[in-house]
Amino acid sequence: MTDSFAVNKANWDDRAVLHAASPDYAFDRFAADPAHLSDVVRFDLPRLGDLAGLRAVHLQCHIGTDTVSLSRLGAAVTGLDFSGAALAEARRLAAAAGASIGYHEADVHDAVEVLGAGRFDLVYTGIGALCWLPSVARWASVVAGLLRPGGRLFVREGHPMLGTLDENDPAVPRYPYFEHAEPLVFDDPGTYVAVDRPLRHTVTHSWNHSLGELITALLENGLALTAFTEHDSVPWNALPGQMVLEEATGEWRLEDTPSRLAASYTLQAVKTAE
Incomplete structure (x- = not known):
């Protein structure tokens, strides 16, 4: 875990400045338009419901575009991420967007110790978060610890079916569908948005x-x-050369018969009374 944490933190520290400068994250639109929301949050507006006054925490919040969007929907939001570089960009975005958000740098597994138990009405986690964690059971215990009884978990995530596919040869599943002890190790100089290096x-x-x-x-x-x-769509080009972008939503789906692939999902759960 320690080695994987350090390896991934170095990668995400590197991505943070590049992502913040990328037109795909649209920092300038957040600053210019007080009604602007991230594509990820906008996609789930019908499912999110009324967030006014809710105490929310965004786990693995990265550079904060979804976090600001939740704040604009009325939630009192806290963001948590393990990358100090990402949080520096998130704070810069929040200031430019006029959003009052408290950010905390910590491993997601330490969130209860850092933020306090049973404090939140809503735990939110967005696309591309769970794949960086070795144990979904350990993560679920953190979520339960953060929520008050009756509080809600909201997850939008890439589908594990998509996670089995090799983007260069997706005809046959290559990677595990089920949780595995040893991590999948990738070496890739690219990222999922347009960057200048x-x-x-x-x-x-x-x-x-x-x-x-x-x-x-x-x-x-x-x-x-x-x-x-x-959903048959996902907010990044997961299979280059085989997916097309729907400009209105920022979602990518297979060009040929998108119903063949479960690309992402939205899940909600409520903490039962203690």
């Missing part, structure tokens, strides 16, 4: 987690599943 820290460690493992982990930690939707 390659990454310097190119190695990452990641894990897949099956839907069954995720749902079981939540149930075993006292959360009841309340909503689950699978």
